[in-house]
Amino acid sequence: MESFLNRYRHITVLLLVICAQLVLLAVQVKNDQDVRFIRIWTITAVTPVARLVEGLRGGSVGFLHNYITLHDTNAENRHLREEVGQLKLQVIFLQNQLNTADRAKALQIFQATTPSKTLAANEIAIAPGTDSKVVTVNRGSLSGVERGMAVVTPDGIVGKVTAAYPTASMVQLVTDPEFAAGVISQKGGVRGTLKGQGTPNCKVDYVAVEEKVEVGEWFYTSGDDRIFPRGFPVGIVRAVRTPDRANFKEILLEPVGVQHGVEDVLIILQGVHQDIPDTPPANQPVYLEPPVPASAAGAPGAQPAAVPAVGTEADKLRTLYKAIGDAENHTYGEGAPGTKPPDFNIKLPNGATGPPTPAAGTGIAAPVPGAKPPGALPQTGNPPDAVRHANQAAGDPSGVSKK
Amino acid sequence: MSYPDGRILLNSQREGQVSRFRAWVLLAVPLGAILFQVYVPLFFQFLRFLEVPLLVVVYFAIMRRSQISGLVIGALVGLAQDSLSNKPLGMYGIAETLVGYFAASVGMKLDVDHPFIRLLLSFLFFIVHRFFYWIILRAMLGKQMAFDIQTTLVLALLNAVVGVSLFHFLDKLRETA
Numbered sequence: 001m002e003s004f005l006n007r008y009r010h011i012t013v014l015l016l017v018i019c020a021q022l023v024l025l026a027v028q029v030k031n032d033q034d035v036r037f038i039r040i041w042t043i044t045a046v047t048p049v050a051r052l053v054e055g056l057r058g059g060s061v062g063f064l065h066n067y068i069t070l071h072d073t074n075a076e077n078r079h080l081r082e083e084v085g086q087l088k089l090q091v092i093f094l095q096n097q098l099n100t101a102d103r104a105k106a107l108q109i110f111q112a113t114t115p116s117k118t119l120a121a122n123e124i125a126i127a128p129g130t131d132s133k134v135v136t137v138n139r140g141s142l143s144g145v146e147r148g149m150a151v152v153t154p155d156g157i158v159g160k161v162t163a164a165y166p167t168a169s170m171v172q173l174v175t176d177p178e179f180a181a182g183v184i185s186q187k188g189g190v191r192g193t194l195k196g197q198g199t200p201n202c203k204v205d206y207v208a209v210e211e212k213v214e215v216g217e218w219f220y221t222s223g224d225d226r227i228f229p230r231g232f233p234v235g236i237v238r239a240v241r242t243p244d245r246a247n248f249k250e251i252l253l254e255p256v257g258v259q260h261g262v263e264d265v266l267i268i269l270q271g272v273h274q275d276i277p278d279t280p281p282a283n284q285p286v287y288l289e290p291p292v293p294a295s296a297a298g299a300p301g302a303q304p305a306a307v308p309a310v311g312t313e314a315d316k317l318r319t320l321y322k323a324i325g326d327a328e329n330h331t332y333g334e335g336a337p338g339t340k341p342p343d344f345n346i347k348l349p350n351g352a353t354g355p356p357t358p359a360a361g362t363g364i365a366a367p368v369p370g371a372k373p374p375g376a377l378p379q380t381g382n383p384p385d386a387v388r389h390a391n392q393a394a395g396d397p398s399g400v401s402k403k
Numbered sequence: 404m405s406y407p408d409g410r411i412l413l414n415s416q417r418e419g420q421v422s423r424f425r426a427w428v429l430l431a432v433p434l435g436a437i438l439f440q441v442y443v444p445l446f447f448q449f450l451r452f453l454e455v456p457l458l459v460v461v462y463f464a465i466m467r468r469s470q471i472s473g474l475v476i477g478a479l480v481g482l483a484q485d486s487l488s489n490k491p492l493g494m495y496g497i498a499e500t501l502v503g504y505f506a507a508s509v510g511m512k513l514d515v516d517h518p519f520i521r522l523l524l525s526f527l528f529f530i531v532h533r534f535f536y537w538i539i540l541r542a543m544l545g546k547q548m549a550f551d552i553q554t555t556l557v558l559a560l561l562n563a564v565v566g567v568s569l570f571h572f573l574d575k576l577r578e579t580a
Contacts, residue, residue, distance in 0.1 A: 009471070010470040010471055010504070010508075013474060014474050014500065014504045017474055017475070017478050017500050018497055018501070021478065021482070021493040021496040021500065024491075024492050024493040025491050025492065025497070025543050028491035028492060029543050032545070037543065
């Protein structure tokens with residue numbers, strides 16, 4: 001070092017003197033922003049070093065913190081994992097709540113529209129066994145459930161009650177190997193026996209090879225088993241095979257009642273047979289407006305609306321006057337001036353003017369005795385849905401829809 | 404005092420003769436040069452072009468044949484000029500430090516007693532001085548000044564001519580061996 005300085009001492013001294021004078025200049029001179037050059041130079045010289053030192057320090061600390069001392073990371077990781085688990089559970093819970101609400105709504109709509117007397121139930125357990133297709137629902141004999149009752153969802157049949165306990169019931173699903181039910185195809189009306197296989201699909205037995213069954217065809221309950229009312233959807237044909245030298249077809253059916261789970265089901269307490277629909281049922285439940293209240297449809301005992309008369313108003317008047325003239329033995333066009341005219345205010349007997357009989361004096365068509373007014377609600381064996389809703393709202397704890 | 408064979412370039416540094424001056428000469432001559440620059444133009448405006456302190460620095464640098472002596476003389480004279488000017492300290496200082504250093508460096512290789520060499524060195528170092536000063540002005544003060552080459556060359560020539568005469572006068576102040 002000393003020899004180096006001796007060798008270049010002239011240039012070293014020159015640089016020192018120049019630097020000293022530069023410093024002197026920098027102390028005095030300011031830049032455009034009124035900052036002295038000495039400050040700018042100092043900061044410019046110091047900043048990279050400080051940045052380098054800070055980078056080294058930060059890197060070292062970060063290295064120590066992130067790679068050497070991991071106790072915080074470990075604890076934080078554990079905490080985050082617990083939090084993620086709780087959030088996942090919360091998401092699942094909320095999704096289940098949402099699904100439950102959807103299913104409940106579909107069940108409510110179905111329950112309100114089906115003519116059968118049903119009881120809503122929830123799955124609370126499944127029977128042990130890997131191949132078991134039996135579930136336990138939270139309605140039992142105290143709610144009116146009996147062994148052999150059908151269990152359905154809005155999509156289709158689910159199974160049947162195999163045991164009814166006071167507060168719960170065992171339901172054998174359609175996929176259980178021991179399940180059987182009478183079914184009928186939609187198009188050809190081919191009858192068969194639905195049997196579970198322990199797999200997601202069922203089979204339809206005892207369909208003769210001569211019968212015509214197509215893939216995609218719907219099967220409905222036939223009502224022959226005295227368990228399921230006629231007309232409930234069962235499933236869709238997924239495969240049809242005709243083995244050689246066999247008497248029956250092999251039909252594979254996909255049950256539609258258990259596709260979306262059996263968490264919420266309906267137990268049919270009193271079934272009502274229905275017709276097999278011409279078209280396959282829609283997969284999604286359709287929202288129906290509530291039925292017309294009894295007051296709007298006409299108070300009990302009120303006269304139903306008359307059948308509208310056929311023809312023009314002139315025809316109606318002509319018919320009315322003719323009837324009045326016939327009743328009073330009056331012949332129109334024969335009375336001389338000053339004679340007594342016919343009394344047009346008399347009350348004619350019902351049916352005297354035929355089907356479009358107007359009410360005497362009011363012009364309103366009188367109801368035909370014994371005739372069913374077209375605008376009236378159909379008089380089936382079932383009470384209107386409003387009645388059932390009213391019964392439910394009346395506080396039946398079982399939620400049974402009463403007839 | 405020129406070398407007897409009339410050579411301008413020296414074969415080695417040892418051929419060069421180091422001139423020595425008394426201390427008061429080293430002190431009084433630069434001081435007088437500075438005073439001349441700041442005082443005489445008050446009465447003779449046409450003498451403003453003279454850079455007598457620069458010529459003195461060049462003279463002492465080339466005659467003493469020591470780079471350190473040259474740069475020290477240049478620094479001191481330059482700082483003194485700065486002190487008397489309205490410019491920040493160091494403007495002339497840096498420029499004349501560099502001139503003193505390079506003048507000493509060149510003087511070690513040349514026969515600095517030759518009048519033409521003195522004329523040439525005075526001419527060149529006047530330009531170098533102006534150039535360094537112009538650079539420092541731009542770099543440190545941000546003055547966007549143009550470097551007027553033509554004027555610089557004329558002034559350099561005039562100062563060189565005056566410098567040859569000045570150098571001849573200053574030779575009288577050297578110590579005799």
